[in-house]
């Protein structure tokens with residue numbers, strides 16, 4: 386049912402956040418009273434940064450995905466100067482706000498989120514989609530605290546198209562920062578980065594400058610601060626994901642079977 390949407394179908398609420406190319410508002414569809422997130426992107430920005438086809442790809446990719454841990458794209462429309470994406474509303478906002486508020490997550494929370502992410506990525510990879518930009522800012526929480534991957538702006542349909550990534554290097558795999566050919570396993574690397582950050586509160590290769598972060602990533606300069614709250618099983622999983630040789634990184638299937646996940650993750654994806 387490809388209903389032709391327009392701005393008149395919605396009542397726009399408060400702004401939720403902003404990215405480089407647009408803003409997101411909470412909105413309510415007038416007939417159904419259904420609450421959504423409306424992402425507004427200005428066409429002149431698309432032209433200026435030549436990302437029209439990147440946005441088209443994001444829309445086609447996200448529209449085709451239907452998984453409990455992937456934010457739904459219900460549809461889109463445009464007017465003279467803006468493109469509007471009708472997205473699922475995640476009532477509890479950004480995971481990184483919760484992470485920075487708490488400092489770090491418990492092993493149960495961290496393992497539950499890593500399992501949800503692994504399931505979402507397994508689903509994306511079987512649909513030949515590599516997200517490539519999994520970071521806390523792109524992870525949202527719904528009303529039940531279930532993790533949702535948002536913003537497929539950097540995802541690709543498994544072509545080795547290179548994009549100049551903007552923003553932090555912290556989450557990028559060595560082959561991406563070295564601008565080499567990369568494949569699905571960049572997302573496995575990022576799972577290791579996120580697992581470390583969920584438990585320690587900071588990404589593993591954080592440094593004063595981007596140049597130093599770059600060096601630490603290339604060297605895989607991985608250090609575990611002595612912290613009684615982090616089990617050796619957790620360190621084992623992280624060490625088997627943050628591996629320079631992408632073919633040696635633990636597979637998504639093996640992550641789901643890892644002792645630390647089996648012991649700590651809540652399989653329904655919700656942690657009270």
Ligand SMILES: CC[C@@H](NC(=O)c1cc2[nH]nc(NC(=O)c3ccc(N4CCN(C)CC4)cc3)c2s1)c1ccccc1
Pocket residue numbers: 401402403404405406407408409422424456472473474475476477478479522523524525535536
């Ligand atoms: C991930 C970035 C991306 N964002 C989306 O696509 C986004 C899609 C989408 N759906 N639902 C969202 N929800 C929120 O952003 C949100 C934020 C805070 C909230 N709370 C504040 C604290 N309070 C105690 C509870 C409620 C609730 C919901 C977002 S963001 C983006 C990309 C480009 C331009 C703008 C945004």
